[in-house]
Amino acid sequence: MRDINISTIIGSEVSVEEQFKLMKEAGFNGVFTTFTGREPIEYWAEEALKNQLNFETIHAPFQYANRLWEAGSAGKEYLNYLKTIINACRKIQVDKCVMHVTVGNTAPNVSEDGLNLFAELCEYAKSKNVHICFENLEPLPHIDAVMECITDPFHGFCWDCGHSACYTPHIDMIKKFGSRLKCVHIHDNLGVTQPGNIDYRDDRHLLPFDGILDWDWYAGKLNELHYEGPLTLELSILGKPEYKKIPLTAYLSQAYERGCRIREKLEPDLRL
Numbered sequence: 001m002r003d004i005n006i007s008t009i010i011g012s013e014v015s016v017e018e019q020f021k022l023m024k025e026a027g028f029n030g031v032f033t034t035f036t037g038r039e040p041i042e043y044w045a046e047e048a049l050k051n052q053l054n055f056e057t058i059h060a061p062f063q064y065a066n067r068l069w070e071a072g073s074a075g076k077e078y079l080n081y082l083k084t085i086i087n088a089c090r091k092i093q094v095d096k097c098v099m100h101v102t103v104g105n106t107a108p109n110v111s112e113d114g115l116n117l118f119a120e121l122c123e124y125a126k127s128k129n130v131h132i133c134f135e136n137l138e139p140l141p142h143i144d145a146v147m148e149c150i151t152d153p154f155h156g157f158c159w160d161c162g163h164s165a166c167y168t169p170h171i172d173m174i175k176k177f178g179s180r181l182k183c184v185h186i187h188d189n190l191g192v193t194q195p196g197n198i199d200y201r202d203d204r205h206l207l208p209f210d211g212i213l214d215w216d217w218y219a220g221k222l223n224e225l226h227y228e229g230p231l232t233l234e235l236s237i238l239g240k241p242e243y244k245k246i247p248l249t250a251y252l253s254q255a256y257e258r259g260c261r262i263r264e265k266l267e268p269d270l271r272l
Contacts, residue, residue, distance in 0.1 A: 002266070003230040004259035005030035005056050006252075007185075010205055010236035014248050017047040026252040028259075030054035030230060032098075036061040037084055045092035056230060057133070057158075057183060058089050062100040068117045069108035069142070079117045083124055090128040096183055097125065098133045098158045101142045105198055110145045122150050133158035133182045138167045138198055147177055156180035160234070162187040165213050166202035174221045181225055185234040186262065188213050205236035207243075208258040219265035226267070231259055 006028050008016055016033065023031060031048055035041050035058045048055045060082060067078035082099075089097050101118070108114070125132050134146055135158040147157070157177040164173050166189045174181070188211030189204040208215060233255055237243040243251055 002228070002263055003029035003054065004256060004263060005032065005054070005230045005232040006255060006259075007031070007059075007232070007234040008033045009248070009251070010234075011238035011244075012248060016044055019248070020044075020047050020051045020053055022249055022252055024051040024053055026249070027256040028053065028252075030056045030232070032057040032059060032232065032234075034059040034061065035085060035088060037081070037088070041088050042092060045094075054230075055092065055094050056232060057096040057098050058085065058094050060085050060097055060099045062103050065100045065103040066107045068121075069102070069111060069114035071111070071113055075114065075117050079121055082121055086121075086125045086128050086130050089130045095129060096131045096133055098135050098183065098185075100135055100137055101146050102137060102140050104200070105138050105140075107140055107142060110142055115145060115149045118146050119149060122152065122155050126152065126154050131155055131182055135160050135185070136163050136168065136173050136177075139171065144176070147180070153180065156182040158183045158185060160185040160187075161213060161218055162189050162203060162205060162234070165189055165191050165211070166204075167192075167198055174225065178221070178225050181227060181229075183229055184222075184227070184232055186231060186259070187234050187236075189239075204239040205234060206239040207235060207255055208233070208262060210240065215262055216265060219262060223267045231262055233259055 006023055008019055031053050045055055067074050086097060122132055132155045134143055136143060157180045159173055159181055186208060188206040188208050189202055191212045193202050235255055
């Protein structure tokens, strides 16, 4: 049966190694984490293996994602930093790295210099057998430019359905990039709460079915693509006050149940 995976829980004070243990007990098959270069990623990989969890992806840091669009040394320095993230993926045998192409509602203009840095990063990642999965974010033209520039099918798209709902509900991301889908991030929110104003605080990372997403529609989109990869939740206990009032074991149990509900909506032949 199709795997249900989960991120380390945003906002949780429980150690990553203890989270892995609880995730396995809840029923999850795999995990992913953000890695900035400072975390004990090799130890985490060992702990995932110890708990029989597949380490699905690494999420590259995104705080300074706009730097690849900056001219001169800043972009080149950030490129070299991202190469160390790719090296870490290779070292722990994780073959997918999820990456933001911008951060925030504004970013430096799309430029040939920036696209050249993305192309160099993708070439380097391929040499390490690491697929870069570019993730949809705010309504900027940058991801369109990157996906048009990086035509090698080795790299592709990470569809974040929560981002679609609260940043770009008017854009059909699957129509744009579905043919290159490599992984998904699943979470819920209340959509665009201030019409005309895209706000990062709308990206709440709620449990599925706690927001406004239409999960029949979502499953239908995956069915159109015959998507066979894991269903991967990316969640935060900061999304609702109620989440922090229950033990992490209960929260993870709810999360797994929600993942199972989504899985049941997929094509029967893909559930097996």
